[in-house]
Amino acid sequence: MKHFLRVVTQFFVFLYFKCLWRGLKFVVRKFTGRCELQRICYNNKHGARRTLKIESSLRYSKNELLQSALSVHPDKVEKTIDDIMALKHINPDTNPQLGISLQASLLQIVGYRQLVAEVEKLRREPYDCENAEHEQMLMKLWKELRPDTPLSSRISKQWCEIGFQGSDPKTDFRGMGLLGLHNLLYFAEHDKSTALQILHDSLQPKHNEANRPEWEQKNQDKAIGYSFAIVGINITDLAHSLLVSGALKTHLYNVAPEMPSLVYLQQTFCYLMQEFHQFWVEEDPSDIMEFNRVRSKFHRRILRQLKNPDATLCPHFSASDLHLVNL
Amino acid sequence: MIFFNYFFFYYYFFLQGLLSILRKLKSTPDQEVRILLLGLDNGGKTTLLKQLASEDISHITPTQGFNIKSVQSQGFKLNVWDIGGQRKIRPYWRNYFENTDVLIYVIDSADRKRFEETGQELAELLDEEKLSGVPVLIFANKQDLLTAAPASEIAEGLNLHTIRDRMWQIQSCSALTGEGIQEGMNWVCKSVNAKKK
Numbered sequence: 452m453k454h455f456l457r458v459v460t461q462f463f464v465f466l467y468f469k470c471l472w473r474g475l476k477f478v479v480r481k482f483t484g485r486c487e488l489q490r491i492c493y494n495n496k497h498g499a500r501r502t503l504k505i506e507s508s509l510r511y512s513k514n515e516l517l518q519s520a521l522s523v524h525p526d527k528v529e530k531t532i533d534d535i536m537a538l539k540h541i542n543p544d545t546n547p548q549l550g551i552s553l554q555a556s557l558l559q560i561v562g563y564r565q566l567v568a569e570v571e572k573l574r575r576e577p578y579d580c581e582n583a584e585h586e587q588m589l590m591k592l593w594k595e596l597r598p599d600t601p602l603s604s605r606i607s608k609q610w611c612e613i614g615f616q617g618s619d620p621k622t623d624f625r626g627m628g629l630l631g632l633h634n635l636l637y638f639a640e641h642d643k644s645t646a647l648q649i650l651h652d653s654l655q656p657k658h659n660e661a662n663r664p665e666w667e668q669k670n671q672d673k674a675i676g677y678s679f680a681i682v683g684i685n686i687t688d689l690a691h692s693l694l695v696s697g698a699l700k701t702h703l704y705n706v707a708p709e710m711p712s713l714v715y716l717q718q719t720f721c722y723l724m725q726e727f728h729q730f731w732v733e734e735d736p737s738d739i740m741e742f743n744r745v746r747s748k749f750h751r752r753i754l755r756q757l758k759n760p761d762a763t764l765c766p767h768f769s770a771s772d773l774h775l776v777n778l
Numbered sequence: 779m780i781f782f783n784y785f786f787f788y789y790y791f792f793l794q795g796l797l798s799i800l801r802k803l804k805s806t807p808d809q810e811v812r813i814l815l816l817g818l819d820n821g822g823k824t825t826l827l828k829q830l831a832s833e834d835i836s837h838i839t840p841t842q843g844f845n846i847k848s849v850q851s852q853g854f855k856l857n858v859w860d861i862g863g864q865r866k867i868r869p870y871w872r873n874y875f876e877n878t879d880v881l882i883y884v885i886d887s888a889d890r891k892r893f894e895e896t897g898q899e900l901a902e903l904l905d906e907e908k909l910s911g912v913p914v915l916i917f918a919n920k921q922d923l924l925t926a927a928p929a930s931e932i933a934e935g936l937n938l939h940t941i942r943d944r945m946w947q948i949q950s951c952s953a954l955t956g957e958g959i960q961e962g963m964n965w966v967c968k969s970v971n972a973k974k975k
């Protein structure tokens with residue numbers, strides 16, 4: 452019954468968009484003499500506002516060329532723009548800016564899809580002890596986070612010091628695969644001071660009462676004490692779900708001038724780690740058992756933030772680093 | 779356009795009202811059962827939980843804290859608590875012992891190096907006063923792996939046959955493929971019924 456009613460509701464929504472919306476578009480086009488894509492490009496500044504509108508305009512278009520533009524290969528974007536201009540009878544000489552704007556937006560849209568595919572591939576690749584590259588990355592992670600202490604052996608209790616669960620980090624990557632390792636390593640390499648600070652804080656209980664029995668300590672002691680690496684893998688899951696659900700479009704369309712690459716996601720990850728850490732401290736949970744409650748509250752907050760089309764999730768080092776990427 | 783919007787609103791509220799009435803007409807609530815899911819880290823507790831709730835198991839991350847899900851089964855409402863198995867978290871397990879109806883203990887059958895550790899943790903759990911008499915189901919998980927030890931070998935290694943003060947059962951399963959889980963849950967429901975009598 453519930454399902455049936457939902458279908459009926461959907462039908463009415465469909466009708467609304469099919470008839471009224473199209474009629475409205477037709478009238479406006481006759482009045483202004485500009486097609487929808489032109490209106491969007493002229494009325495909106497570069498960024499998520501424009502690109503999101505262009506994306507939905509193309510998606511709901513009746514024209515096959517416009518619909519397929521969303522999934523076109525990045526190399527063919529330029530040609531697609533020319534085709535669209537021809538289709539809409541727009542003279543490129545009198546509207547020089549339009550082509551450029553459209554192209555930038557379309558590259559962002561196509562790039563986002565590519566990024567999702569690339570990230571999915573990384574996530575599906577499990578950590579493999581036989582793979583020298585994987586092992587090297589893991590060792591590098593240790594060196595970045597613990598520059599002064601050498602690792603006694605590949606399988607060692609020391610891994611717990613940077614927040615893995617046991618003596619072999621391999622099993623902790625689980626559903627996030629190599630993506631988790633890539634993110635952690637990027638964080639440790641490119642935002643080293645923050646990463647070390649968070650790692651340091653995560654190891655420090657607020658009131659250090661090491662002498663008390665564990666059971667008693669837990670009640671008194673409001674430890675920050677989460678496990679750095681495990682939280683990193685959890686936040687990777689958060690970043691991944693934001694990306695796949697499309698919520699991250701707002702941010703990436705605002706910060707990436709053209710195709711967003713993996714680096715952008717990794718920078719978002721750094722931002723999320725920082726913000727989560729701060730959020731955790733503000734929430735002041737009594738112990739680690741509240742992790743999932745705090746995490747879902749944090750998730751909701753980020754989603755709310757991303758509803759604003761001007762939102763960006765930029766870590767403090769983004770300005771200089773993003774600049775480097777653009778070059 | 780305005781007319782359309784109004785129509786929409788009325789239609790929407792009408793639906794909401796109808797649904798709430800339907801909900802009230804629903805039959806009496808099921809009997810609630812509290813199930814505790816414990817075991818070492820990387821044993822497959824969260825995967826098992828997600829399988830029980832028929833959710834996607836490809837995005838699992840190590841559990842910080844706990845997860846809880848409610849599952850309907852055989853006239854019961856099973857509230858399953860999945861608590862992280864990391865050594866650091868194990869001291870918190872005891873906070874969840876109270877009112878537990880069934881304990882499910884998950885073992886990674888392929889991780890032979892830690893059989894001793896997992897046996898110790900289980901023995902400590904069985905000694906807990908708050909868990910005395912609580913039926914225990916042991917899942918010998920990860921049977922999809924070639925290196926997995928058979929359930930009989932694990933039962934012997936853990937001296938399960940010496941348990942006299944409660945109902946117990948060992949069930950081989952694979953949380954990844956879902957094999958063996960239903961059999962285990964059938965035993966859970968059966969033991970809850972037996973305890974009530």
